[in-house]
Amino acid sequence: MNRNYLFVGVLALALLSRCGNNNEEKANDTNKQKREQLPGNAKKEKAKTIVFFGNSLTAGYGVDPSEAFPALVQDKIDSLELPYKVVNAGLSGETTAGGKSRIDWILRQPLDVFVLELGGNDGLRGIPIAETSKNLQAIIDRVREKYPNVKIILAGMQVPPNMGRNYATAFRVVFQQLAANNHVDLIPFLLENVGGISHLNQSDGIHPNPEGHKIVAENVWKVLQGML
Structure with a gap:
């Protein structure tokens, strides 16, 4: 009899222990699912957006998208x-006029930082600088109108000397003037230490290669x- 009671007692304890373990495992599984779900959702909710709005330089013409500088910036952010x-x-061939036309489409998505990289194609086509300045100003105004708290960075650009000294000088200065007048940050020259250096550019001499x-x-x- 004592043995039977002992056996029953041990069996009951084993069952209770198993039941407790099952409940604990279920609780752990539930908590694990919550941990796996919540950070992802929280990350998406908290993540801020940086939009690079530009031409073929931004789009990464001639290189893999992962090698274009916006993707490399994302790698730095992730690290x-x-x-x-x-x-x-970015859109290859884009001018400031084209950017002005499509900016409303881009602004459909919320954004926190706006990097404006346009004007290079204007310069290569000899478009009047006053027109380039007017279009860039319109883009800045539209972005701020839609998102008043946005942080804006203007990417400065330069044109080859064959466009004429006066034009090249005025073209370079217009970015400085726009940055000062609008109180936005300026990248003095986006292609600094890249433009005109053959081994850092593709065969066209205009678009950077992966190293560029x-x-x-x-x-x-x-x-x-x-800003970040």
Whole structure:
């Protein structure tokens, strides 16, 4: 009899222990699911958006999208675990007039930082600088009208000397003037240490190769990092 009672007692304890373990496992599984779900959702809710709005330089013409400087900037952000996502809104061949026409479409999505990289194609086509300035100003105004708290960075650009000294000088200065008048941050020259250097550009001599994009990303990061 004592043995039977002992056996029953041990069996009951084993069952209770198993039941407790099952409940604990279920609770752990539930908590695990919550942990897996909540950070992802929270990250999406907290993540801020950086939009690179530009032409073929931003789009990464001739290189893999992962090698273009906006993607390299995203890599830097991820390495620091900062809550920002980069949107590449570059379009090859885009002029400031074209950018002005499509900016409303881009502004359908909320954004926190806006990097404006347009004007290079205007310069190569010899478009009057007053027109380029007017279009860039219109884009800045539209962005601020839609998102008053947005942080804006203007990417300065230069044109080859064959466009004429006066035009080249005025073209370079217009970015400085726009940045000062609108109190936005300026990347003095997006292609600093890349433009005109053959081994950092593709065969066309205009668009950076992967190594060139790495330097461009550094030029951008020097200005952008302080905002993040």
